[in-house]
Amino acid sequence: xxxxxxxxxxxxxxxxxxxxxxxxxxxxxxxxxxxxxxxxxxxxxxxxxxxxxxxxxxxxxxxxxxxxxxxxxxxxxxxxxxxxxxxxxxxxxxxxxxxxxxxxxxxxxxxxxxxxxxxxxxxxxxxxxxxxxxxxxxxxxxxxxxxxxxxxxxxxxxxxxxxxxxxxxxxxxxxxxxxxxxxxxxxxxxxxxxxxxxxxxxxxxxxxxxxxxxxxxxxxxxxxxxxxxxxxxxxxxxxxxxxxxxxxxxxxxxxxxxxxxxxxxxxxxxxxxxxxxxxxxxxxxxxxxxxxxxxxxxxxxxxxxxxxxxxxxxxxxxxxxxxxxxxxxxxxxxxxxx
Amino acid sequence: xxxxxxxxxxxxxxxxxxxxxxxxxxxxxxxxxxxxxxxxxxxxxxxxxxxxxxxxxxxxxxxxxxxxxxxxxxxxxxxxxxxxxxxxxxxxxxxxxxxxxxxxxxxxxxxxxxxxxxxxxxxxxxxxxxxxxxxxxxxxxxxxxxxxxxxxxxxxxxxxxxxxxxxxxxxxxxxxxxxxxxxxxxxxxxxxxxxxxxxxxxxxxxxxxxxxxxxxxxxxxxxxxxxxxxxxxxxxxxxxxxxxxxxxxxxxxxxxxxxxxxxxxxxxxxxxxxxxxxxxxxxxxxxxxxxxxxxxxxxxxxxxxxxxxxxxxxxxxxxxxxxxxxxxxxxxxxxxxxxx
Numbered sequence: 001x002x003x004x005x006x007x008x009x010x011x012x013x014x015x016x017x018x019x020x021x022x023x024x025x026x027x028x029x030x031x032x033x034x035x036x037x038x039x040x041x042x043x044x045x046x047x048x049x050x051x052x053x054x055x056x057x058x059x060x061x062x063x064x065x066x067x068x069x070x071x072x073x074x075x076x077x078x079x080x081x082x083x084x085x086x087x088x089x090x091x092x093x094x095x096x097x098x099x100x101x102x103x104x105x106x107x108x109x110x111x112x113x114x115x116x117x118x119x120x121x122x123x124x125x126x127x128x129x130x131x132x133x134x135x136x137x138x139x140x141x142x143x144x145x146x147x148x149x150x151x152x153x154x155x156x157x158x159x160x161x162x163x164x165x166x167x168x169x170x171x172x173x174x175x176x177x178x179x180x181x182x183x184x185x186x187x188x189x190x191x192x193x194x195x196x197x198x199x200x201x202x203x204x205x206x207x208x209x210x211x212x213x214x215x216x217x218x219x220x221x222x223x224x225x226x227x228x229x230x231x232x233x234x235x236x237x238x239x240x241x242x243x244x245x246x247x248x249x250x251x252x253x254x255x256x257x258x259x260x261x262x263x264x265x266x267x268x269x270x271x272x273x274x275x276x277x278x279x280x281x282x283x284x285x286x287x288x289x290x291x292x293x294x295x296x297x298x299x300x301x302x303x304x305x306x307x308x309x310x311x312x313x314x315x316x317x318x319x320x321x322x323x324x325x326x327x328x329x330x331x332x333x334x335x336x337x338x
Numbered sequence: 339x340x341x342x343x344x345x346x347x348x349x350x351x352x353x354x355x356x357x358x359x360x361x362x363x364x365x366x367x368x369x370x371x372x373x374x375x376x377x378x379x380x381x382x383x384x385x386x387x388x389x390x391x392x393x394x395x396x397x398x399x400x401x402x403x404x405x406x407x408x409x410x411x412x413x414x415x416x417x418x419x420x421x422x423x424x425x426x427x428x429x430x431x432x433x434x435x436x437x438x439x440x441x442x443x444x445x446x447x448x449x450x451x452x453x454x455x456x457x458x459x460x461x462x463x464x465x466x467x468x469x470x471x472x473x474x475x476x477x478x479x480x481x482x483x484x485x486x487x488x489x490x491x492x493x494x495x496x497x498x499x500x501x502x503x504x505x506x507x508x509x510x511x512x513x514x515x516x517x518x519x520x521x522x523x524x525x526x527x528x529x530x531x532x533x534x535x536x537x538x539x540x541x542x543x544x545x546x547x548x549x550x551x552x553x554x555x556x557x558x559x560x561x562x563x564x565x566x567x568x569x570x571x572x573x574x575x576x577x578x579x580x581x582x583x584x585x586x587x588x589x590x591x592x593x594x595x596x597x598x599x600x601x602x603x604x605x606x607x608x609x610x611x612x613x614x615x616x617x618x619x620x621x622x623x624x625x626x627x628x629x630x631x632x633x634x635x636x637x638x639x640x641x642x643x644x645x646x647x648x649x650x651x652x653x654x655x656x657x658x659x660x661x662x663x664x665x666x667x668x669x670x671x672x673x674x675x676x677x678x
Contacts, residue, residue, distance in 0.1 A: 045523035046494075153612055183380040183550060184594045188608035195605060210524060213596035217603050240598065254528040255598050256553035 010069075011036045011172060011204055012057070017066035019049070019056050026052040028228045030066070031320065034172065039198070039205040041219030041236070043212055043251070049228040050208045051095075054174050057206075058092060059083060088118050091165035095177035097157035101149040108145035111135065111163045118168055130167065138163045138193060155186035159193065166197055173198070174206045179214060191218060212255055216240055224248045227301035230320055233328040244329045244338050246306045300332070308333050339370040342512050342544055343392065343429075348404035348414075350387045350396065359617035361387045363568040364404070366643075369512060374538060374545040376559030376576065378552050378591075382616055384568040385548050389514045393431055394421045409511070427457040430505035434517035436497035440489040446473075446500055447485030453507040468507070475540075476503040476533060495526035502533060506541065514546045519554055531557055552595060556580055564588045567614050567624035570643055574668040584646050584668065584675040587625045623672070631674045643671040647678060 010033035019027040027049040034040050044050050056063040059075055068075040070086050078086070091114075094100035101110055111131045115122055122130070132142035138159040149157055158178060165173055175194065179187040195218060198205060209215050215222060222239045224232040224247065232245040243249050300306070303313040312332050320330040323338050331337065350362035362384040369375050379385040391402040392413055406413045408429055413421065425431070433439040441449055450472060451465035460468070466485065473481035476499045489497055498518060505513050515534065519527035535558060538545055549555050555562055555576070562579045564572040564587065572585035583589040593607045611628040614620060623629070626636040646668045 045525065153615070155612060183613075184552075185380060185591060185609035186612070188594050188596070188606035189610075192605045192608060211596075212524070213598050214606075216598060217596055217606055250525055252598065254525040256527070256531070256551070256557055 008035055010034060011038075011071070013067075013069040014053075014057060015067045015069070017053065017056055017068065018064050019052050019061060020064045026228055027056060027063075029320075030225075030230050032223060032230065032233060034204055034206060036171070037198075037202050037204055038221065039207055039219050041215035041222040042206060042208045042225060043210060043215055043222060044225035045210060045251075048225045050225050051176050053225070054092070054176055054206060054208055058087070058090060058174065060092075088114075088168050089171040090174070091168065091170040091172070092174040092176060093158070093161050093165050093178045095180055097154050097161055097181065098149060100161055101157055103149055106146050106148055107135070107152075107160050108132075110149075110160065111167055114164065114168050131163075134163045134167050135160075137197070138166075139189075153186075155182055155189060158182065158190050162190075162193065162197070166201070166203075169201050170203060172204045172206065174208070176208045177210070178207075180209065180211065187214065194218070212252065224251070229301065229317075229330060230328075231302070231330045233320070235326055238324070238327050242338070244323055244327065244334050245302075245331050246308050246337070247302045250305065300330075308337065339373075341368045342371050342409060343369040343546075344405075344407045345388065345392065346405045346407075348388060348391060348402065348406060350384070350391050350400055350402050352397065353399045353401065354617075357617060358401075360619065361400075361568055361616065362391070365565075365568075365570055367563060367570065367573075369544055369546060371511065372538075372542060372544050373561065374547060374559045376555035376562040377546060377548045377565065378550070378555050378562055379565035380550055380613055382567075382613060383565040385565045386516055388565075389431070389516065389546065389548065393425055393429070393514070394418065395431075423457075426453060427508035428511050430508075430510045430513050432498075432501050432505050432513060432515040432518050435521050436494055436501050437489075437521070439501055440497060442489055445486050445488060446492070450485075450500070450504050450507060453504060457508050469503075472503040472507060473500070476500070476506070476537070478503070493526075494522055495529060498522060498526075498530055499533065502530075502537065506537065506543070509541065510543055512544045512546065514548070516548045517550070518547070520549070520551070527554070534558060552580075552591065564591070567620075569624070569671065570669075571625065571671045572669065573643075578668065582676070582678050584670040584678065585625075585672050586629050586631045586674075586676065589676055590628075590630070631676075633674065635673050639673070641671045641673045643669050646670040646675055 012034040015031045017027055017030040018025065030053055042050050052061060055061045057068050063076055066076070070090065073082060073086070075083060075086055108128065108131050111134055112127050115127050115130060128145070132145060135142050135144060140156060140159055149160070152160065179190050182190060191214060194205070197203065207215060207218060216236065219236050221233065221235050223230055224245065226247045232239065232243065232248045239248065240252070243252055299314040299316060300318050303309040306313065310332065318330045318332045320328050321334070323329040323334040345368070346366050348362055348365045349360065351358045351360040365388055377385045387396070390396050392406045394413060394416070396402060402414055404414065408424060411424070447466055447469050450469035451462060454460040454465040454468055455462060470481050470485055473484055478484055478496055478499050484492070492500065518534070519530050522530060531554065534545065537543065547555055547558055559576045562574065562576045563570050564585065566587050572579065572583070572588050579588065583592055590609045594609055596606055609628055614624050620626070622637040622639055623632070623641050626632040629636065
């Protein structure tokens with residue numbers, strides 16, 4: 001993160017956030033700041049607590065501990081009216097584009113819903129105009145207003161979901177795996193659309209994805225989550241060039257060899273020969289085989305998969321600490337691994 | 339090379355109240371013994387339906403036309419009794435979702451052993467021993483304990499290992515893996531790909547790997563077929579296809595894959611437009627509306643899948659796989675293919 005940004009006040013300050021479902025702790029002690037206009041990438045595997053963390057911020061699930069400061073007000077303890085006001089500036093785009101739209105509402109009605117709630121004075125003509133304009137901003141035709149979600153493809157439904165989230169010009173847009181269910185040829189369209197809207201409106205983004213390559217291209221900083229905890233927070237370049245936490249390293253090395261495109265304008269003969277890299281050759285030994293499931297009580301949740309684990313890793317949960325300026329890691333051996 | 343599976347002019351369509359939706363259009367392909375054939379395409383391209391037809395697993399409203407022969411036996415019009423002799427033993431399938439492809443109310447050991455009991459007439463006690471050995475082979479820790487567990491007690495990755503183990507119980511000649519890693523996390527995906535690679539080395543099986551993810555296929559396949567809107571648009575030895583795509587769709591698809599290394603981009607590369615809707619039929623090339631190279635001819639005349647010139651000698655040091663036989667021959671369905 002550049003100095004100018006870190007000197008401004010955070011838009012969102014999450015401190016010690018904890019979410020428990022019965023005996024299961026989905027999110028433990030999550031703390032981070034998000035600055036105006038910033039894009040934070042949140043990566044981790046399924047079940048690591050990414051979505052739960054996002055939903056707890058919006059109070060769509062109840063956090064058991066911690067605070068979520070939004071413009072100086074704690075969203076977790078404020079009353080319903082204040083929460084409703086805050087949500088005007090805090091929107092979310094969900095993973096499943098079709099399931100997140102009401103099948104019985106036209107696209108126009110769905111996108112108009114936030115306007116109806118937050119700008120009740122608007123007459124229906126003006127509302128329709130705003131919605132049509134928004135549809136065009138997300139790359140759809142304004143005359144699709146009266147169509148139903150099932151008439152659209154997955155990519156188009158995601159554009160509708162984005163239109164609904166962006167119509168109030170929110171200060172923060174939370175995107176929960178917005179491109180995971182889309183084909184690769186459509187993925188880029190949606191990511192670029194989000195980038196365009198963000199640039200025009202200055203919206204900050206919390207972008208949740210398990211796809212590290214996508215996150216890399218659009219994030220300023222990246223949060224890595226494992227087993228309910230934030231284990232690494234770093235500026236984008238530092239995270240990809242010099243990851244510190246052993247889990248982050250495992251995650252990065254497990255991504256299948258990307259297939260570089262031959263440069264379009266150069267004669268193919270000059271392209272470097274590409275032999276697909278076998279994944280097993282790249283994956284570190286620690287992740288090559290599954291480990292027998294031993295319940296982790298205390299200590300670092302990654303220790304059984306970690307080549308660097310020592311005794312303290314099984315007794316004490318490593319706190320998230322600043323290992324290098326701006327680069328936070330929750331690992332007992334971070335200083336040796338940096 | 340011995341041809342195991344030979345598909346000729348296969349078409350699959352689904353009957354809908356008002357019209358027929360065509361999902362696979364005149365697909366021909368062959369799988370030879372011990373090879374790994376990758377099938378790549380986006381959702382709706384028909385890649386799964388080709389092999390569902392081969393396995394006799396098409397939905398009730400589907401109709402298949404053409405021919406699918408496995409070791410010279412016709413499968414397409416075979417009765418289920420004949421099919422059941424082959425599928426599950428010599429010809430097996432691993433499905434995408436390990437959550438739903440195992441029977442939830444049967445113990446893992448029973449499901450694995452059942453394969454041998456049904457196909458080989460092995461006794462249950464012997465089959466259970468074989469089941470435990472198989473779990474060890476597919477690197478499931480604590481194999482003995484797992485035998486008496488139910489699918490829901492296992493993680494997704496372990497369940498996929500069980501699925502792969504089940505597909506290998508009768509030493510199949512061909513395993514069809516349909517998006518075997520798509521439902522899994524990236525670190526687990528790497529483990530499953532490593533396992534499939536090891537199983538190929540340890541057994542005589544051929545493998546068809548169906549995936550929307552070119553990077554996954556790139557790590558395993560000898561040969562790759564690219565499908566678009568129900569047809570094969572390009573086929574080539576894997577290394578060659580990745581190095582020099584000839585069909586504009588393949589080339590654009592390769593460009594769209596965001597990379598972990600490489601320069602940082604302001605915007606991600608995209609393919610404009612959308613694939614044709616299911617059942618939508620176009621007079622010319624189905625890719626023409628999205629193709630940067632399309633000309634008038636592409637909109638009126640459908641290009642046939644034909645042999646393409648291979649890359650000039652000396653530019654393919656890694657292209658040994660399949661480059662000598664007819665199967666590895668490069669084919670492309672495009673009026674204006676990219677030059678090698």
